[in-house]
Amino acid sequence: MRVLARRGLSRQARRRPLRRSGRGDCDARALRLACPHDPGDPIAFPRRRRPESRRARARARGRRVSAAPALRFAGVTKEYALGEGTIRALDALTLEIPRGTFAAIVGRSGSGKSTLLNLAAGIDVPTRGEVWVDGRELSQLSDDELTRQRRDRVGMVYQFFNLLGTLSVRENVALPLLLGGTPRREAIARADRLVDEVGLSHRRDSRPHMLSGGEMQRTAIARALVHEPALVLADEPTGNLDTRASEAIVKLLGDLGAAHGVTVVLVTHSREAAAAASRVIELRDGRVLADTAAGT
Numbered sequence: 001m002r003v004l005a006r007r008g009l010s011r012q013a014r015r016r017p018l019r020r021s022g023r024g025d026c027d028a029r030a031l032r033l034a035c036p037h038d039p040g041d042p043i044a045f046p047r048r049r050r051p052e053s054r055r056a057r058a059r060a061r062g063r064r065v066s067a068a069p070a071l072r073f074a075g076v077t078k079e080y081a082l083g084e085g086t087i088r089a090l091d092a093l094t095l096e097i098p099r100g101t102f103a104a105i106v107g108r109s110g111s112g113k114s115t116l117l118n119l120a121a122g123i124d125v126p127t128r129g130e131v132w133v134d135g136r137e138l139s140q141l142s143d144d145e146l147t148r149q150r151r152d153r154v155g156m157v158y159q160f161f162n163l164l165g166t167l168s169v170r171e172n173v174a175l176p177l178l179l180g181g182t183p184r185r186e187a188i189a190r191a192d193r194l195v196d197e198v199g200l201s202h203r204r205d206s207r208p209h210m211l212s213g214g215e216m217q218r219t220a221i222a223r224a225l226v227h228e229p230a231l232v233l234a235d236e237p238t239g240n241l242d243t244r245a246s247e248a249i250v251k252l253l254g255d256l257g258a259a260h261g262v263t264v265v266l267v268t269h270s271r272e273a274a275a276a277a278s279r280v281i282e283l284r285d286g287r288v289l290a291d292t293a294a295g296t
């Protein structure tokens with residue numbers, strides 16, 4: 001895989017040993033496009049606040065409890081600097097999503113949906129408030145713990161798939177396992193099971209450019225689930241698909257989430273897509289405007 005992933009680099013670059021990036025996930029150069037947790041934006045990797053003492057960090061780790069909700073936002077405000085002023089993308093947002101939920105986040109463009117997902121994924125930090133994932137408050141984690149949290153506990157699905165073009169479907173799906181140090185044979189075997197589950201057995205050895213949009217998104221969904229995360233975060237995964245493919249993708253996310261006991265948070269513009277979720281949270285101006293359980 002490494003050899004494949006490093007195709008496209010100069011011969012000199014290929015001879016150099018793979019270096020870990022500053023964030024510790026993966027080789028920044030060879031795997032930049034491949035890392036499913038890295039949307040490719042350097043500002044998405046700011047330095048994290050560290051608690052003052054070792055004891056405070058240990059206390060935070062000890063707070064992990066199995067009954068904790070999959071996701072909890074407690075009074076979360078996120079502001080971005082804009083010229084002289086600031087933009088408030090999230091405004092004292094409080095929200096709790098229990099484990100096993102299939103939740104849809106809806107709202108107009110600019111309402112804060114992607115900001116919410118980026119904070120949940122730990123690739124951005126709140127200005128104020130606490131983000132808890134799987135019983136852990138993210139600002140209390142060390143850089144290494146946060147990297148592991150992102151890599152092991154969270155799966156991401158993006159609108160534009162973020163597949164690595166030089167890798168086959170099964171290799172793209174195996175990538176989170178390979179990055180986490182799983183031996184190649186085991187990683188490929190586990191990836192193949194997920195490839196089967198998303199209905200792409202016949203496409204296992206195809207490269208992404210040979211796939212339809214729906215098939216690319218199936219690959220990305222398999223990749224998001226292969227390492228058995230607690231939480232799958234999907235940001236407009238149907239934004240680039242036609243109606244039929246969109247419906248199938250949303251159904252697949254719901255079905256696989258239920259089958260694997262994973263909490264799925266789906267950001268979508270589409271009311272029809274949201275209707276498949278068990279809970280629909282509508283954002284406006286960075287606040288929760290409505291929060292509805294299915295059938296109510």
Ligand code: ADP
Pocket residue numbers: 080081082087088089107108109110111112113114115116
């Ligand atoms: P949505 O995903 O619902 O369209 P976003 O979370 O992307 O909304 O954005 C919410 C608000 O925050 C918007 O006004 C957007 O312009 C602003 N915003 C998002 N990211 C940044 C950024 N990196 N820098 C400045 N403003 C941002």
Ligand code: MG
Pocket residue numbers: 113114115
């Ligand atoms: Mg968005």
